[in-house]
């Protein structure tokens with residue numbers, strides 16, 4: 531059975547966003563059982579964990595001796611095991627993988643600076659100065675994504691690992707009303723979040739934080 535690492539606890543602003551959610555969702559879509567290794571800052575800093583995840587982060591995946599890190603690589607690994615996440619034909623698979631990379635390298639890269647100025651460094655003067663530029667660049671990116679999505683239900687002709695990754699990335703904007711300016715993107719995100727596999731993954735992810743802290 532595969533094992534995914536996750537945090538024992540994170541502050542409320544991060545609950546529902548930590549990147550183990552991507553992996554849990556992929557596993558749920560694929561119908562693959564998994565177990566969770568909960569870690570804390572001490573484990574994060576340990577040599578043993580860093581041998582598995584060089585940056586001390588989550589998620590890390592263990593699959594019968596194979597150890598992977600980076601949520602994109604992990605989701606792709608899981609997707610390759612199931613036609614629930616990737617089409618059978620080579621062109622369709624390549625397009626889905628393209629969207630998975632786009633989610634991480636073209637959209638998350640534009641969203642992460644907003645998370646930093648709003649969630650991590652909100653009180654810093656430089657963050658207040660930087661925010662308008664970050665929002666402007668992000669709106670441009672979201673507009674381009676919305677144009678590409680058009681009126682379709684998914685980024686391609688069916689749900690794929692590319693949608694899974696894109697939606698987890700768009701969720702990082704939940705503390706803002708930015709998606710209100712892009713109704714088709716908002717509806718797309720909500721459509722994917724309504725999937726039973728996502729709901730199961732989210733419930734399991736959040737359940738951890740309800741446990742008493744040791």
Ligand SMILES: N[C@@H](CCC(=O)N[C@@H](CS)C(=O)NCC(=O)O)C(=O)O
Nearest residue numbers: 547548549586587588589600601602
């Ligand atoms: N590029 C990595 C980023 C992983 C990442 O940023 N993980 C966060 C949680 S969402 C983390 O572990 N943060 C704690 C830290 O960096 O020390 C991935 O996609 O897996």
